[in-house]
Amino acid sequence: MKFEEYHDRDMLAIDVANVMAGRLENALFTHERATLVVPGGTSPGPIFDVLSGARLDWSRVDVTLTDERWVDESSDRSNGALLRRHLLVDRAAVATFKPLYRAGMDVDAGALDVSAALADHLPISVLLLGMGADMHTASLFPGADGLDDALAADAPVALPIHAEGQEPRISLSAHVLDSAMSKHLVIFGAEKRAAFERAVDMDPRNAPIAAVLEDLTVHWAE
Numbered sequence: 001m002k003f004e005e006y007h008d009r010d011m012l013a014i015d016v017a018n019v020m021a022g023r024l025e026n027a028l029f030t031h032e033r034a035t036l037v038v039p040g041g042t043s044p045g046p047i048f049d050v051l052s053g054a055r056l057d058w059s060r061v062d063v064t065l066t067d068e069r070w071v072d073e074s075s076d077r078s079n080g081a082l083l084r085r086h087l088l089v090d091r092a093a094v095a096t097f098k099p100l101y102r103a104g105m106d107v108d109a110g111a112l113d114v115s116a117a118l119a120d121h122l123p124i125s126v127l128l129l130g131m132g133a134d135m136h137t138a139s140l141f142p143g144a145d146g147l148d149d150a151l152a153a154d155a156p157v158a159l160p161i162h163a164e165g166q167e168p169r170i171s172l173s174a175h176v177l178d179s180a181m182s183k184h185l186v187i188f189g190a191e192k193r194a195a196f197e198r199a200v201d202m203d204p205r206n207a208p209i210a211a212v213l214e215d216l217t218v219h220w221a222e
């Protein structure tokens with residue numbers, strides 16, 4: 001695991017976007033298509049704004065999310081809508097977006113459908129993760145209903161997660177995230193840095209980020 005510290009969030013966004021673009025390009029040298037998986041939330045937007053302009057063959061890139069709130073894209077809670085605004089624009093507009101939300105399905109049925117839809121697009125070529133101060137990543141929240149299943153080695157690709165205070169969520173499973181070829185975590189601020197430093201020695205059931213540490217590069221700014 002590597003820990004990269006940046007002078008500020010703008011420098012981090014530019015560098016992380018550049019690293020991710022380079023890893024996508026490398027994947028496309030040896031594979032017909034590449035799979036890019038990114039989080040929602042408030043941290044990654046500036047990275048997307050830079051990455052979307054990267055000069056690479058986006059027509060051969062499949063983009064999906066680490067997790068999604070089980071809401072329509074018209075909701076301001078939708079991670080899919082966030083991607084359409086910030087990542088699937090500019091040169092990246094021609095990438096193939098594979099949303100996790102399924103209108104007309106409940107999250108259980110949706111998770112089965114997503115698992116089938118993503119099976120042929122694994123392993124992930126480039127993964128960007130976020131993390132909460134509670135050490136959750138994707139929608140793998142400590143104490144959530146569905147977390148133990150999502151941490152299992154034989155977990156399906158995607159699962160429903162029900163966490164206190166959250167709308168129903170769908171999340172990629174820990175082993176799918178952990179098996180990504182290039183893995184990056186973006187966290188900001190002292191609280192999340194301290195939480196991450198505690199998490200590395202914790203049980204993933206209490207600190208789900210601990211389930212995806214292998215070969216992870218952490219990108220941090222105040």
Ligand SMILES: O=C(O)[C@H](O)[C@@H](O)[C@H](O)[C@H](O)COP(=O)(O)O
Binds near residue numbers: 039066069131
């Ligand atoms: O649906 C989401 O919210 C994200 O996918 C989630 O996994 C996010 O990465 C963390 O909650 C951190 O969120 P912030 O970047 O907003 O702190």
